[in-house]
Amino acid sequence: MRVGPVGFRIGSDWHAPIAALDALYRDYPRPEFADYSFRLEAVSPWRRRVRPSVRVAGDYWLPDASPLPLAQGLLAAEMGMNLQVALGHRRHLLLHAAVVARGDRAILMSGVSGAGKSTLALMLSHRGWRFLGDEFAMIDPDTGLAHPFPRPVSLKNESLSLIPEGCRTGPLLTGTPKGDVRHVAPPAAAIAAMDEPARPALVIFPRFGFPSALSGLAPTETFMRLTQASTNYVAMGEAGFQALTRLRAQVPAVALDYPDGEAGVAAVEALWEAL
Amino acid sequence: MAGPRYRAAAAALLIVEPLDMFTAVFHRPSGVTHLLNEPAPQILEALADEPLDRDALLARLAQNFDLGEADGTAVLQARLTELETAGLVDRV
Numbered sequence: 001m002r003v004g005p006v007g008f009r010i011g012s013d014w015h016a017p018i019a020a021l022d023a024l025y026r027d028y029p030r031p032e033f034a035d036y037s038f039r040l041e042a043v044s045p046w047r048r049r050v051r052p053s054v055r056v057a058g059d060y061w062l063p064d065a066s067p068l069p070l071a072q073g074l075l076a077a078e079m080g081m082n083l084q085v086a087l088g089h090r091r092h093l094l095l096h097a098a099v100v101a102r103g104d105r106a107i108l109m110s111g112v113s114g115a116g117k118s119t120l121a122l123m124l125s126h127r128g129w130r131f132l133g134d135e136f137a138m139i140d141p142d143t144g145l146a147h148p149f150p151r152p153v154s155l156k157n158e159s160l161s162l163i164p165e166g167c168r169t170g171p172l173l174t175g176t177p178k179g180d181v182r183h184v185a186p187p188a189a190a191i192a193a194m195d196e197p198a199r200p201a202l203v204i205f206p207r208f209g210f211p212s213a214l215s216g217l218a219p220t221e222t223f224m225r226l227t228q229a230s231t232n233y234v235a236m237g238e239a240g241f242q243a244l245t246r247l248r249a250q251v252p253a254v255a256l257d258y259p260d261g262e263a264g265v266a267a268v269e270a271l272w273e274a275l
Numbered sequence: 276m277a278g279p280r281y282r283a284a285a286a287a288l289l290i291v292e293p294l295d296m297f298t299a300v301f302h303r304p305s306g307v308t309h310l311l312n313e314p315a316p317q318i319l320e321a322l323a324d325e326p327l328d329r330d331a332l333l334a335r336l337a338q339n340f341d342l343g344e345a346d347g348t349a350v351l352q353a354r355l356t357e358l359e360t361a362g363l364v365d366r367v
Contacts, residue, residue, distance in 0.1 A: 219294040220310070227308070234306070238290070241301040241308055245292045 004138065004149040004194045005091065007031025008081055011039040013048055017073030024074070024152055024170045024183055027191045036060070036084035040076050043067050056080040060087040072173050075181060078154065085136060085149075086231040092138035092147060093236055093243040095229045099132035099146050099198075100124045106146045106198035107268065108137045108251075109206050110229045113178075116208030116264060119159045122184060123265050126164045131190040132198065136231075141239040144246050145197035150190045152183040162261055201275060203253040206264060210257035214267065222253040278329055279366040281355060283322035289363070291316070302362055309361055314340060315354055319363060326367040329355065 001008055001021070008031070012018050017040050038058025042048040052070035056062075060083050068076045086094065097110035098121035109117040118134040125131035132148040139146055152170065155163060157179040163169060170183035185191075205217070205225055217225070226244050227233050233240045254271065258264035283289075290301040298316040300309045311319075314336060321327065321335045333351050358364035 220297040220299075223294055223297075223299060224310075237306045238301060238303060241290060241292075241299075245299065248294075249292075 001025050001028045002031035003028060003081075003151050004133070005147055006036070006085060006089070006149065007034045008084065009034035009037040010077060010080070011037070011041075012073070012077075013039070013041045014052065014054075014070060014073065016070065017054070017077050020074040020170060021077055024168070024185055026168070027185070027188050036081075036088060038080045038084060040073055040080065056083060058084070060084050066177070068176070072176050074170050074183065075173050075176055078151070078183065081151065082135060089138075089232060090235060092140055093230060093240050094232045095137040095139065095226065096135070096231060097137040097229060098134040099137045099148070100129040101132055101146075101198040102129060102272070104196075104198050105201040106132060107202045107204060107272065108146065108200055109204045109268075110137070110225065111206050114208065115206050116159075116258070116261070117206055118153050118155060119162055119208070119261055120206060120264050120268065122153045122155070122164070123162065123261055124268065125187055125190060127265065127269075130193060130198075131186040132194075137200075139200070139243050139247060140197065141236070141243040143197075144199065144243065144250070146200050147197045148190070148194040150186045150194050152185045154181055154183055156181050159261075200247060200251045202271060203247070203251050204268065204271065205253070205255045206268075207255070207257045208264065209259065211259060212263055212267065213255075213257040214271075215255045217253050217255055219248060223248050225253075280326040280328045281322055281332065281359070281364050282326040282367055283319045284363050284365070286323060289319075291319075300363065305362055307361070309363065314351075315358060318351075318354055318358060322364060 036059045040054045041057050043053050043055050047053045053067040054073050054076040055067040097108045098117035099106050099108055100121050111117050121134045133150050134153045136149050137146050138149050168185040173181045288303045292299040298311045317340050
């Protein structure tokens with residue numbers, strides 16, 4: 001399958017994870033070229049059938065990663081895609097961030113897992129914003145544009161109740177290392193527009209579960225937060241430095257604390273209106 | 276005696292991005308990003324034009340910069356050692 005600028009070739013020892021991927025990624029195109037190949041495979045031959053257990057093997061993999069039960073094969077596939085991009089991708093500066101856009105201008109929402117960026121991006125995508133991704137902002141080092149990488153949104157635990165009606169979802173995966181997880185396909189329009197980049201206009205560092213607060217950031221703090229948010233800043237070398245310093249210099253950045261999803265969406269839209 | 280003369284890495288080897296009280300410096304040969312605060316960026320600037328020994332460098336910096344302590348020599352030597360370790364300064 002192809003997601004934005006990245007083609008994946010995914011194999012599996014079992015049919016079920018591929019069937020789940022086919023259902024969730026129904027609207028995504030097939031790539032002419034696979035940038036990354038990986039397999040979901042049994043940790044040993046007898047574990048194909050006895051307590052089947054999935055590990056990721058392929059172009060990029062982690063030797064110490066714990067295998068997942070076959071029932072969580074879709075999660076293993078999602079983690080496999082993340083792994084390939086996080087460890088292998090060099091064409092763009094990667095920032096751990098969700099991205100939404102209005103027209104050709106984008107908001108990057110960067111934060112650690114649990115900061116609420118996926119939930120915010122999904123909620124905004126159902127209020128007229130174009131969804132570009134909830135995992136990686138892909139910044140073109142030549143142009144500074146953010147390229148869409150609109151994988152399905154991974155919602156966890158308390159966020160599961162916020163899934164908008166009518167969304168195509170994957171199965172509820174219970175008891176995963178991240179708790180209960182369900183994947184939500186982005187709106188079809190976001191997938192159809194996944195070859196259309198947008199220019200970053202605002203960087204937000206959101207934090208869920210705190211009283212509403214908004215603060216500006218000193219240039220150095222923004223620079224530090226962006227380097228920490230990047231999975232390939234060091235590997236990108238000079239191109240990464242240039243892309244990151246340009247983003248820091250040209251795009252305003254704020255830290256946003258918010259108590260719940262509705263307040264977060266309202267705050268993001270207010271920030272956008274004030275640009 | 277002021278000891279050896281120091282010079283900054285060639286300008287072509289560095290990309291300098293002033294931020295606020297910090298300056299980000301990308302060192303092309305190593306691919307490492309350094310985040311410098313005063314007086315390190317000023318030292319690099321002073322040593323960019325010509326090699327200077329420590330006392331000459333101290334005198335140059337004192338013209339438009341307060342090292343903040345009576346013994347500026349010790350502060351300056353510590354910063355020079357750090358910059359040399361980072362590859363941003365070397366000895367002639």
